[in-house]
Amino acid sequence: MEIVLFLFIAPVLAAVIQPAIRTIRSRSIAAVGSAIVISGGVIALFFLDIKESPAFFTAHSNAVNMAVLAGEILLSVYVVITGLKHKRYLAVLLMLAQIAIILGLELFYGDRLSAAHNLFLDRFSIIMAFIIGIIGSLIMVYACGYMKDFHTQHPEVRDRSSFFFIVCYLFLASMFVLVFANNLVWLHFCWELTTLASFLLIGYADTDEAVNNAFTALTMNLLGGLAFAGGIAYLCVAHGIVELDRLLAMNKYSVVLPVVLLSLAGITKSAQLPFSGWLLGAMVAPTPSSALLHSSTMVKAGVYLLLRLSPLLAHTLTGSMVTLVGGASFLVASLIAVSQRNAKWVLAYSTVANLGLIVACAGIGSAGTLWAGIFLILFHAVAKSLLFQSVGTVEHRLHSRDIEDMDNLINRMPRVTAMMVVGISGMFLAPFGMLISKWAALKAFIDIDSMLGLVLIVLLSYGSAATLFFWTKWMGKIISMKNKKIESGNMDAAVSRQELSSESIHAVLTVVLCLAFPLISQLLVEPYVSRISGIDYGIARGNYVIMGIMVSMLIALPVIIIRLQRHAQFVMSDGYTSGHTVSSDRHYIGSLGIDRKISMKNIYMKEYFGEKKIFAAGTAAGILFIIAMVAGALI
Amino acid sequence: MKIILGVILYIVAAPLVGGILAGIDRVLSAKLQSRVGPPLLQPFYDVLKLFEKRTMIVNRFQNAYAWCHVIFMAMTGAFFFEGGDILLAVFALTLAGIFLILGAYSSNSPYSYLGAERELVLMLAYEPMVILTMVGMYMVAQSFSFMEIAASQRPIILYLPGVFLGFLYILPMKLRKSPFDISSSHHAHQELVRGLTSDFSGSMLALIEIAHWYETTLLLGLVYLFFSFNPVVGVCAAFGTYFLGILVDNSYARLKWELAFTSAWGIALVLGGGNLAILYFIAGG
Amino acid sequence: MSFIAKSPWILHYDGSSCNGCDIETLACLTPVYDIERFGVINTGNPKHADILIVTGSVNHQNRDVLLNIYNQMPDPKAVIAVGICAITGGIFAECYNVLGGVDKVLPVDIYVPGCAARPEAIIDGIVKAIGILEMKHQNMRIKSKWRLRWPWKSELKFSY
């Protein structure tokens, strides 16, 4: 309980001291300090509280409830004013409807709103806290280095760094409460806080595009928030409950409508089709905030809620529709990612795809899918955060996010390339976490033995083929070597210490998590899954051994081979170019004495995976599934 | 102990089997073209000769990629035949394949680069069908282990005729045979020189060749699983499939990658997905 | 005996020939002559080849290309000049752009005369080249002490 409070207070304190900070140096000291404190808190949480989980805390206080209410009102006033200022009436309308519901509840059913247990803690929350605390605070360390470069390279953007840091830390704080809240009203308040925080972060650059995209994000998420509020209102009025645990204990056929509404909230927040637009638009934000949104916060809140609800979704029409939305998002986003050249867009589509897979897992709600879903959240957070950070670093050195410009990156920025390779491998290669989770998800889909399972299997097999394709071609691009040797004056030197250290820790985490994977599974995930699903769930031990061997080989082999051949004298030669002499900057003299340049571009298969066509189809499918879900609940 | 012996046996025997199969391939192809053809052991001579040559490299990382390719390929096979999870084995096989692709990318020469790109397109094309095949096996035999599927005594082929046909369709892609030898061909005079392996030479090329032998045995092992109710039939079917591959190789021209990709995806959906759907119906109804 | 004798892979380079010798060289691969009996493969890639077959003369344009290709062949390797053009420049010798035979730029091991050289002669040349390859391989073995170049053993430094 104390640690839970501590985890909330620490980021708030970090936010509070930001205005007092003047120099980059002191800001990074503060960021490193808070990263250490918050990570320490998370680790303490793991060691001290794991035994007693699930634990429920009363934490009852009228003051807090009043503060939440006041916060909701303040938030809505702010949104309404900004909405009116920018003439975004839809957002204003959604906000007003939402606050009306909350106020109405407070006025007419105020007595029912006090929860028996406001906070709780179980193994799933510990995993989420790990993601938010460690990944989130590392991103803030990275941001110290990044924002400095960002403002030197973009003089047109007003320097509001302290504002940026304040919002980010508050974001983390509200995420912490979100994963520990048992009181749905509190949960909803934090939900709206994260919406507001992402609105502020997306609009940071204050250009027309940024403001536009920020409002798209706001509107879509307010729609989800409204659904959330509606769900709470229904639960409160019809069943008199505002607690998550009591909701989960209900018979799933008596709470169909609120579950539909909450799932809708989860789907908007996790940027599933047809609501993916806001997450893609969020790319205009500075990279650290993208990393936050995509890996440790925001979208993870959506899938967190859906996974929590998954016992109520299992074997229901709602669940099937949620699954189909997720599956469709996975396939569509993976296919579109093949056609993208912009590194950040590839990352964004891959986020939508992976979240889709988690959502699909949540909708199925069997033990196996629950297990896979939680691991997908964990591994995705680490690898995606690493990738965003390295793309941000590269962008500042090359002044481009285009993957084609990352040609021969290994010659120019060997260290950052190494991190990027780890991140990319973490996203799709065999012994790494994402693929293992996918494998588990696939098995779980087979085991549910219904037509829905088959549909998912087909979606998954096509989607993972596309995933394999776009990650490998990216990896190939950055590891292709222009010269035999790494350039001496490489650009790594110019990368700030904060960025490099955060990235290195992420890279190490990606590998360590894979090695510690059986441990995490046994200590955290399997007990949780067994408790929720009521059956003893576990992965065959033999597979752990194989994975362990593969991971260690994957790390050790290249090192050993390169070490062994250290003294070997190979005959060096250039790549085969039909006998032409090609200079190291890849020019040659053609047959008519003309100077020609060789350049290699990747395949993007735009004619098959064109963004517009597929995205439109996916959106249509998403809308259809959601209509079916809502209609099913109403009937 | 038994497992360790089995692994060692596999690691030694698989390249021998794969090499002899490659030799048969060359002799048979020659006969089909009314030539005499090389001796049966020619592939072994070739590989041993490659070890005798100096190795010419573009950069040192290439060697690491080639080594990882062969080691992971051998490991995947051992894992597959020694009763590991075949779905996991397929993912490990992908990892091994990725190393070769990365090696080709790494050399940064136009031919290797294009070869790598095309190999990736082929991977994109065959991956869905491979996964569906594994899923089908599991649905019929209720196990992901090679041993257990082989011991299940169920005539898997009768349950999965569509999946088998789909798998046959993508097999030439994995075996680098016509009409899908677009990334790297056994035969010379391809428009990409040797595609993927253009910039590997000497012992590194030999390693890649050995890895290919491992892959051949693994794939034929998969074919065997379809007919595993009777070992004799199974072995005959596996070799029969290989000879069918040789026949097709000699009688069809190379396809464009667009056609390879679209046809493979279509076939995976219709034959693979359709077959599984029928299985689901039967199981459900 | 070394395995190089059992699997000599060739690379065929066409200088400024009239295509007569090229056709004869390719004829070696046809069912009539079937040079694959000796394990010969036409690789089309210098990095995989053991024997370089050059037809036609060397001119100012292809001089560098030929040299590059030769340098990209790993040792041991042999060069065969097929046809009178490749040997001396033949009827093109007097042309303004022609340098002469292949041996103006590369060390040629075997000369196969003829205009055009007959396939039998070319096959004979290849078989002779195999002998030379074996000899070169012996020399390499004496120098490096290793019979097979195991990939983890160090290789001797080598310059062209």
Ligand code: SF4
């Ligand atoms: S030797 Fe005769 S046949 Fe051969 S290339 Fe020269 S001119 Fe043509």
